Each structure stands twice: as structure tokens, then as C-alpha cells.
Amino acid sequence: MLPIYICEDDAMILAAQKKFLEKQIMMEGYDMQIALCSRHPQEIIEAVAADPKRGIYFLDVELKDEPMDGFMLGQQIRKFDARGFLIYVTSFPDLAFETFRYHLEALDYIVKGNSEKMLAGMYKNLAIITERMCKEQGEQKEYFTVKVLDIVRHVPVDEIMFFETSVRTHRIELHAKNDCIDFIGSMQELQEQFREHFLRVHRSYLVNVNKIQELDLKHREILMDNGEKCLFSKNMKGELLSRI
Amino acid sequence: MSFWGLFCSNTFGLTISVLFMLWISMLLLGRKPYQIRERKVKIIACTILFICVWALIGTIFYKVGIFRWRYNAGQILFTYMGMTGAMSYLYFLYRENLLTCWISAVFLEMLESFAVHIGVLFSPNMTFHLDILGERLIYYFFLYVLTPLIEIIWVLLLYKTGVGKMFRLWIERKESKKVSIIFISLYPILSEILYYMVQIGERVGNDNAVVSLLYLLIVFIIFGYAGRQEMQKKQIQTQQISMQQQNAYIESLEKLQSEMRRFRHDYKNMMSGMYLQAKEGNMEAVQNFIQDMTSDFDYQVGEQIRRLTQLGNIHMLEVKGLLLGKMEKMQQEQISCELEVLRPFDRTRLRTTDLCRCLGILIDNAIDEVQGKKGKKPKPQIHIMISSQEECTTFQVRNPLYSNIDFHKIWQQGYSTRGADRGIGLASYKSILEHYENVFSLATIRDGYFIQELKIQE
Secondary structure (H helix, E strand, C coil), rough: CCCEEEEEECHHHHHHHHHHHHHHHHCCCCCCEEEEEEEEEHHHHHHHHHHHCEEEEEEEECCCCCCHHHHHHHHHHHHHHCCCCEEEEEEECCHHHHHHHHHHHHCEECCCCHHHHHHHHHHHHHHHHHHHHHHHHHHHCCEEEEEECCCEEEEHHEEEEEEEEEECCEEEEECCCCCEEEECHHHHHHHCCCCEEEEECCCCCCHHHHEEEEEEECCCCEEECCCCEHHHHHHHHHHHHHHC | CCCCHHHHHHHHHHHHHHHHHHHHHHHHHHCCCCCCCCCEEEEEHHHHHHHHHHHHHHHHHHCCCCHHHHHHHHHHHHHHHHHHHHHHHHHHHCCCCCHHHHHHHHHHHHHHHHHHHHHHHHHCCCCCCCCCHHHHHHHHHHHHHHHHHHHHHHHHHHHHHHHHHHHHHHCCCCCCHHHHHHHHHCCCHHHHHHHHHHHHCCCCCCCCHHHHHHHHHHHHHHHHHHHHHHHHHHHHHHHHHHHHHHCCCCCCCHHHHHHHHHHHHHHHHHHHHHHHHCCCCCHHHHHHHHHHHHHHHHHHHHHHHHHHHHHEEEEHHHHHHHHHHHHHHHHHCEEEEEEEEEECECCCCCCHHHHHHHHHHHHHHHHHHHCCCCCCCCCCCEEEEEEECEEEEEEEEEEECCCCCCCHHHHHCCCCCCCHHHHHHEEEEEEEEHHCEEEEEEEEEEECCEEEEEEEEE
């Protein structure tokens, strides 16, 4: 059961949103429930903190006479619910949504100018959330989670080609199918973590053996599935050949 | 005095001067040695090696008698060797270009010898017989106590007068500074000549200090004059940039105004149309009209206003200028540009020039990809986000990808799909970032978009 929280400073809009959501949940039989509708962000935070679990949040961006805005409220909510769905409701169509999405992983934003459009937007998002939940249930992928300053990225392990040490100490570069991420880490720890499919073929490289396309024994180079190349050291040749 | 005794005392003295050299060079170049924490062991080892080699050469020179050559040629030779050594050492420490290292080395040598000469000024006679204990002790006092004291005073003076900044400005100068470089490089020889000339004039006492002081003053003047000139030029440049920026700003405001005028005209026409429909009681048409009008207004005028408000949040003049320039370029290429700056952005730990270069490279990358893709889907658009949070600042540049090229190829050194510049851009981007510890770069392909990020820990 997903709890739904609504934070909106206009009582009329709040009532309309609540009524609409209740109706939708009934009609579509969604596994959701309205947990709290409030005009004060503090109440929302308290409620989430009291019972932290994955939820759906419809948050107004501009909160009049309140100490925080929707962005700060989102940041607070994220502390308790990292995987919840944040949907922003705003009266300004030129919201800096990319920033919201980047820092809060907000799902969408809805413009409230036209009430029909607003409700249609809410409806659409409920559908998206349901679809996502279904998809996630079937998925059994292994992810590598990496933190870079204030953000966290999840990279599917089977997309990682290799890890490479950087010129700067304690810095690792992750090379994956669709990502190149520079982070703070230690080769030793990664080596321990990925004992199964990864091999430390060189002082600077930890390679996913499932992603090797070919070996150039003469130049001691490994060609990965995505066309990138890395080196291997002489004494790793035997083990490398036995693992692939 | 035995060879080893001499070597040891030399080593001790040189350790002190090398430590001062480190200190002063940090002031002069305005930063810590390159990757000091990581290369700790290497730096210490290199310092010890440098001291030992220098001390050894000095000892050998003394023993062989090179210092007693005519016209003090041995001394000059030794000074040059020392300066070359110091240059290599500084190069190792700071990874600056060799010229900068050389000038710094000469300058350091000047300060050092000036300090020594000032010290000697207080001594009754100049030559010490190191074999006599009493004289040796006095010599040591001068070498290890008085000289360092004077050097400390020097460092404080340098710190107060901001010579380091002048020096850096002088180094950054592009015009020819050959004459000054030669003049500075000739310091050991020229000071020796000056010294002889003063001696020939049969002046009383020790004028060596006066000679070094004179020389130092001239060098100060060179740095000061040229440095100030450079500073003025920079000021003019920033003023020009801000002028250009203001012009661009005014232009976009004018554009906005003309759009408003056009809109007002349309709106009047539409209003009269609506009035008729309302009179006839056609409420549906009236509703449609209101809807059209609001979205139209948003579309037409919204984009301009939006961009201006976002730009207004950028308080770093250079970054604002860079973005305005790039936006202009995008407009010419008919690429639409979205800018998002939610919170005011006023400073970052990255040096401004480096930041501008990096941002320029990222945006150029994006432009390269979407250039000439007009009419294709998705529409050529570049989205730039600058987000300053408390603990870090994020720059994100996002553009649609039109082909299925391998991700790493866009993001690897030396690769180019169009022209040779592209790979070079990224290579220099990476090499700039290598100088910073708390800067992270990320690149991702997601949902058909290429996303480049630069994160700076504040």
C-alpha cells in the first residue's frame, strides 16, 4: 500500500486534489491510500518521519507563509524516503524542473493553472507509478551504487566494462555502457566487492570478464564489448585466459 | 676542515635555505605544490636529493678550489648550477612551465644572496677561517641564525607587498619579456660586475648588500611596472566583456519588448473577436480562446523572460559572459537553449578561467552534436543547468543524441567525429580537472540524451 501525501497551501485546490485522487483510487483499484493532506510542510515531514516508507507526494512548489518551499520539503522527504515518487504542482509553467529532477529525482511536475489539466496530470502520474512498480517487481538486476558528492547513481553491474584508476589518488573512473563516472573509491574494495565477474588484470584496471570481446596478446590489450580498450599485465595472462 | 664536516654543515645550511625556498615559492606562485598530499614521499625524497647533491657540489667546489678562480667565476658558475637545480626542483614541485620556474629560481637566489649579504654586513670582516673554532661559530651564527631571520623578514615583506601577485601577472603577460628575462637571468654576473665597479671606486665597507639591493629594486620595478600594466589590461578586458554583456542584455530586452508589442496587437484583435462571441453566448468558443491566449503568451514571451531571469541568477560575470556568447552561437545555428539557474550562483572553488574553459568545452561538445540537426526529432535543444547547493555546485549540459554512436567514443580523448578539435577539447578538459581534488566529472546517456556533468565540492 502506497501512502499519498499532498502539500498545498490553497485549501480549495487541496480539497479538489484529494477528492479526485480518492475517486481514482476507488475506480482503478490502485493499491494506494491518502495518508495526509496538509497546508503545512512541517506536518508532512513529521508524518513521513513517523512512518517512513515508500510513498507518493504531490507537493506545491510555492508555499506561502511557510518557512520552506517545495524544494526544501522534497529534500527533507528524501531523507526518510529515498525511493518515493515526488510530483510537483506549481502555478508557474517555467519551473526549474531539471534542478528538481536532478537533486530530488522528482517524477514530474504539473501546472495548476487549469484544473482539468492539473487533474489529468495527476491521473497520468498515478498510471506511470503503477507501471513502474510492476516493472520493478519483475526485475532482478544487480546494481552498483555509487555516490558522487550529493547524488547517488545506480549502474547495472552487467553494463560495467571496467574500473580504472585515475591520476588523482583514491579516484576511480567507472566505464559502463552508458556511463562514465568519476568517484572516490578504492580498487581493493571494488575487487573484493566484485570477486565473481571482475578481474584485476592490471594495476590500473579491474575488468568485467563477461564484457571482454577479444584479447590482443601481443600488445597486452583487452578490447571490451563497447570498443574501449584496457591493458593487462604479463602475469595475469594465464588467469585471464582461463576466466573467459 | 674535513670534507665530511664541510659537507654536513653545507647540508644543514642548505636545508634551511631550501625550506625558505619552498615557503617563498609558495608565496610567489600563489599555490601549494602540485598534488602535495599524494606525492608526499616523492617530494620529500626529491627535496633530500636536491639538498644532498647541492651540498656535495658545493663541498667539491670548495675543496678543489673553484671558488678561488679569478673574477669569482667559480662562484658565478656555482650560482648558475644552483639556479638550474632549483629550477628543476621547482618544476618537479609545481609543474609550471620551465620559464616560470627559472625566473622564480633566479628571484629566490637573489633574495637568498641578499639575505646573506645583509647578514654579512653586520660582521666585522668578510672572510672566516673555518678551521678556527671561534670564527667558525661566528660564521655559523651568521649562516644559520641571522640569515634565516632576515629571510623571515623578507617573506613577511613579500607577503605584505603582494609581490607574488605582481609576479604571477608578469608571468601571464603575453608580450615579449625577453629583455627582462635576460636581465634577470644575468643577475649573478651583473651583480659581480657591479660589485667590482663599486670596489674599484674604493668605497669603504662592504657594498655587496647595496649591490644586491639595487638589483632587487630593479627587478621589483620590472615586476611591478609590467605586472600593473597587465592588471590594467585585464581590467579593460573585463570591462569590455561586461559592456558586451550589457549590450546583449539590452538587445534581448528590446526583442522582448517588440514581442510584447506584437502580442498586444494580436490580443486586441482577438479580444474584439471574443467580445462578439460572448455577446452571442458561445461560451465554448470563449473558453477555447482564453486557453489559447494563455498558452500562446507563455510560449511567445515566456521563453525570453525565462532566460533573462535565469541569467540574472548568475552573479559570476565571466560565466554570464560565456553563456551569453554560447547562446548567441546557438541562436545562429538555430539551436534552442534552455537555461536553468534555480538559486543564485556567485562563486565556486574552481578558478574562474578554468571553470569557463571547462564549461565552454562541455557546451561546445553539445553544440557539435546537435549542429545542423534542424527539423529532426527531437528538436535540437541544449539544456544547461547550474545548481548551487550548500555543499556542492553542479553544472549539467544535456543534448539529444541523433545517432547510436558508442558512448565512450564521444567521451574519449583524441576521438573526433567532426574535425580535430573535438577530442582535443575533452583532453584539455580532463587535464584541467586533474589539477583539482574536489571536482568530479560524469557523463551519461539516458533516454536518448547525452548528459555531461561537472560537480564541484564547495
